Amino acid sequence: MALLAGALAAPGVAGAAAWPTQAPLGPPQPFSFERLKAEARALARRPYRPPPSPPPALVRAIDYDVFGQIAYRPQATLWGDEAGDHGVRFFPIGRPAGTPVAVHVVSAGEARAVAYSASLFDMPADSPARKLGDAAGFAGFKVLNADHRTDWIAYLGASYFRSADPFNQYGLSARGLAIDTATTGPEEFPVFTAFWLERDPAGELVVYALLDGPSVAGAYRIGHQRSAAGLVQQVEAELCFRRPVSRLGIAPLTSMYWYGQSDRTPADDWRPQIHDSDGLAIWTGSGERIWRPLANPSLVKVNAFMDRGPKGFGLMQRDRNFEDYQDDGVFYDRRPSAWVEPLGDWGPGSVQLVELPTTGEADDNIVAFWVPAAPVKAGQALSVGYRLHWCDEAPAATSLARVIATRSGEGGRPGQPIPPGRRKMVVDFAGPLLGTLQRDDGVEAVVTLSAGQPSAVVAYPVAGVAGRWRLMFDYDIAPRTTLDMRAVLRRAGAALTETWIYQVVTS
Numbered sequence: 001m002a003l004l005a006g007a008l009a010a011p012g013v014a015g016a017a018a019w020p021t022q023a024p025l026g027p028p029q030p031f032s033f034e035r036l037k038a039e040a041r042a043l044a045r046r047p048y049r050p051p052p053s054p055p056p057a058l059v060r061a062i063d064y065d066v067f068g069q070i071a072y073r074p075q076a077t078l079w080g081d082e083a084g085d086h087g088v089r090f091f092p093i094g095r096p097a098g099t100p101v102a103v104h105v106v107s108a109g110e111a112r113a114v115a116y117s118a119s120l121f122d123m124p125a126d127s128p129a130r131k132l133g134d135a136a137g138f139a140g141f142k143v144l145n146a147d148h149r150t151d152w153i154a155y156l157g158a159s160y161f162r163s164a165d166p167f168n169q170y171g172l173s174a175r176g177l178a179i180d181t182a183t184t185g186p187e188e189f190p191v192f193t194a195f196w197l198e199r200d201p202a203g204e205l206v207v208y209a210l211l212d213g214p215s216v217a218g219a220y221r222i223g224h225q226r227s228a229a230g231l232v233q234q235v236e237a238e239l240c241f242r243r244p245v246s247r248l249g250i251a252p253l254t255s256m257y258w259y260g261q262s263d264r265t266p267a268d269d270w271r272p273q274i275h276d277s278d279g280l281a282i283w284t285g286s287g288e289r290i291w292r293p294l295a296n297p298s299l300v301k302v303n304a305f306m307d308r309g310p311k312g313f314g315l316m317q318r319d320r321n322f323e324d325y326q327d328d329g330v331f332y333d334r335r336p337s338a339w340v341e342p343l344g345d346w347g348p349g350s351v352q353l354v355e356l357p358t359t360g361e362a363d364d365n366i367v368a369f370w371v372p373a374a375p376v377k378a379g380q381a382l383s384v385g386y387r388l389h390w391c392d393e394a395p396a397a398t399s400l401a402r403v404i405a406t407r408s409g410e411g412g413r414p415g416q417p418i419p420p421g422r423r424k425m426v427v428d429f430a431g432p433l434l435g436t437l438q439r440d441d442g443v444e445a446v447v448t449l450s451a452g453q454p455s456a457v458v459a460y461p462v463a464g465v466a467g468r469w470r471l472m473f474d475y476d477i478a479p480r481t482t483l484d485m486r487a488v489l490r491r492a493g494a495a496l497t498e499t500w501i502y503q504v505v506t507s
Helices: 033-044 056-061 064-068 128-135
Strands: 088-091 102-107 110-113 140-144 151-156 160-163 173-175 191-199 205-212 216-227 230-241 248-255 257-259 279-283 289-293 301-308 312-316 337-342 348-355 366-372 381-391 402-410 422-430 443-449 455-461 468-476 482-491 499-505
Touching: 033 205, 033 216, 033 230, 056 128, 088 151, 160 230, 248 312, 248 337, 248 381, 279 348, 289 301, 289 402, 301 499, 312 366, 402 499, 422 482, 422 499, 443 455, 443 468, 468 482
Parallel strands: 102 191, 289 499
Antiparallel strands: 088 140, 102 110, 140 151, 151 160, 160 173, 173 248, 191 205, 205 216, 216 230, 230 381, 248 366, 279 289, 279 312, 301 348, 312 337, 337 381, 348 366, 402 422, 422 468, 443 482, 455 468, 482 499
């Protein structure tokens, strides 16, 4: 099996270095996940040292436009001479990711480093990246589809990685770990400093990674299994802490929400909605299904959903209707969802949702992760495992009707005077349990507020749409108030729908 495809002559690029006949690989070294975990433990016992990086001013000069003009030469694609969807190409250093990472190829228990060379990249003659020379290093890598044009997963920057499956469209991202996100102090971004790439006996990609940061060192093994339903990554990690962590985020997901159905006011844009994800879904340890629509707040918001032994959570893009976005450039209706399935008992803790203000679609402003209840202490070791599903909808099947729309507006009756502070909430549910149920079939709307009582509560089947019900209610809210809401449709005491949760904050 060839590690790197045979090389052709370099394209005619002014000032290009001579094209090597093969990107060089280092000498073989013994490798296993157990060795990597031992390396992480040893690293955590030493004081943290930031990885060496190119001069910041030079990295900043390689902005998104310059970065996009740099191409890894296809002749040097790792596993590129083989059929299938495993060809690997590498990213250069630039503003999107300015810290070099070491990359190795693993086979038969041995690892060989992929040596960086500037001649592996094709770039304009005047590109600032040329000033980095042969000592720059790779920033990350991506794995190609069988067409060798598009890619289905990319690891780039800090501990970020993301998949385009199942719609061949990138959207939200995952991280190896989140530390002190949205706390009173600065957030810490530990970095994957080295990767080891392997093909398992079934031919599937396995990525090993070494994580390092001021508070933690860690070893990761990430398996990849693709299907028509999407990508499933099986993540195993051993984390070793140098110092205490006030907010440890396990299995963090990062996304973007600018505006949508429930809050159309933050932007002056011709598109009806702009978001990579529209809600947080949770399957609690007790079996409750929760849907929390996302928001673009005016101030930073952090919500914690207490639980024990969660069955899963994820940031989902539930609205798949092109007409609701009208974006024929980046196709928000095709953005993947990501669902975290814990392996083993994660014990007590909380799913935490962080929502940050944003004024555009270029910034990720949504983060969700699991926070263990027990505080993290210096010298502690923690092992964690989970499956990460890149999918259309959560793979955990349920017959409960789903929330498919959340809308809000002025309360009261149309054409009548509206009392000050009166608002209306409209929630649509759809699913098989609602079936052909009618108004007189005993469906009960249960709505609770953290302050006050809802009024004008009504739930009814939407005319002409089988299995779809609408819940409407009014509520009163004063200025400078935070109001939490919960709602579910029940029949004979049993839930017919997910539990809808929402939060309104007034200035």
